[in-house]
Amino acid sequence: MLLRHARSLLFLPASNPRAIAKSRSLECDMVMLDLEDAVPxxxxxxxxxxxxxxxxxxxxxxxxxxxxxxxAETSWHGEDIAVARAIAADYLILPKVELPGQVADVAAATGKPVIAMIESPAGVFAAREIAGESGTAALFVGTNDLRRELGIPSGAGRSTISTALQTVVLAARAAGKAVFDGVYNKLDDPEGFEAECREGQALGFDGKTLIHPSQVEIANRVFGPDEEALAAARRLVEAATGGAERFEGEMIEAMHVEAAKALLERARHYGA
Structure with a gap:
């Protein structure tokens, strides 16, 4: 699967073999073995x-x-790099990135593409340069740490960090990189989780990082193309003859045809 097509990206403590075993039967698009926050x-x-x-x-x-x-500021970084260099992981995830050189160092040391986590005001302001670094494969937004760094109460709504979220999306898109939304902490609130997924999708995120298997189905559904959208895309592609023209009450041109084709291509990756 292409990284840009990932909808559901599940964090698991690498110290929990039962959770890892279960992940092999889940419908998530990425399994992320965590050596950092999830591990004491x-x-x-x-x-x-x-x-x-x-x-x-x-x-x-x-x-x-x-x-x-x-x-790199921790005592565990050197041993983590040795493990990262040795194992067959598709990507490395580097937390708390604030400078493009941090990504470059890890990419050079391991030979693997790096997903940079933007989790601080400094990271948000440097997001364009971080996304433009050749070793950067994508950006994650670490919303929990970002709220803490900004002094925002954990229960405050997403509007309090909307500028930061959009800034990170803009930075990723300017560099042609994938970008993924932060985690949702309330495990017993599927309605709230779905609402946040829909908001993230509307902001332009490709998918969402997750902390529990119960969140996978909702993320896949929201970030994956639905049948109504796919049917409309097929009709648009079939009807388009080139240039600006009327289609089902709207004006379309080449950019709309390209977007419809991209949606259909994305769906093919999920077997839709």
Whole structure:
């Protein structure tokens, strides 16, 4: 699967073999083995061993596999880099990125493309340069850390960080990179989660990062093309004859045809 087509990207502690085993049967588009926030300090070594074992065992099918490592400011970074260099992960995830050089260093040390997490005001302001770094494959928004850095209460609505979210999307699109929305913390609120997915999709995010398997189906449904949109895209492509013209009460031109074809191509990746 192409990274740009990923709808559901699930974080799992690499120290939890049961969760990793279950992920092989989930419909998520990316499994992200976490060595960072999801793992307590005393279990970092267990997590590295778990990531090595999981990658060696394989069985993830068409799902993309990523590894989130600890930052260079931590004592665990060097060993994480050694693991990242050795295992067959498609991508590395680097948290708390504020400079493009941080991505360049990890990409050079491991030979793997890096997904940069934007989690601070400095990261938001540098997002365009970070996205433009050749080693950057995509941007994630770390909404929890971003709220904390901004001094925003955890229960405050998304409108409080809307400028930051749109800035990161703009930075990724300007560089031609994929971009993914932050996690939703309330596991017993599927309606709230779906609403946030729809808001993220409307802002231009390609998909959403997740923290629980129960969130996968909703993310796939919201960020994947629905049948009504696909049917309209097929009709538009079939009806278009070139140039500006009327289609079902609206004016369309080449850009609309290209968008419809892109939607149909995206659907083919999901077997739709």
């Amino acid at each position: 300090d005393e279990r970092k070594q267990d997590a590295r061993a778990g990531a090595i074992e999981a990658a060696a065992e394989g069985g993830f099918g068409n799902r993309l596999l990523a590894l989130r490592i600890n930052t």
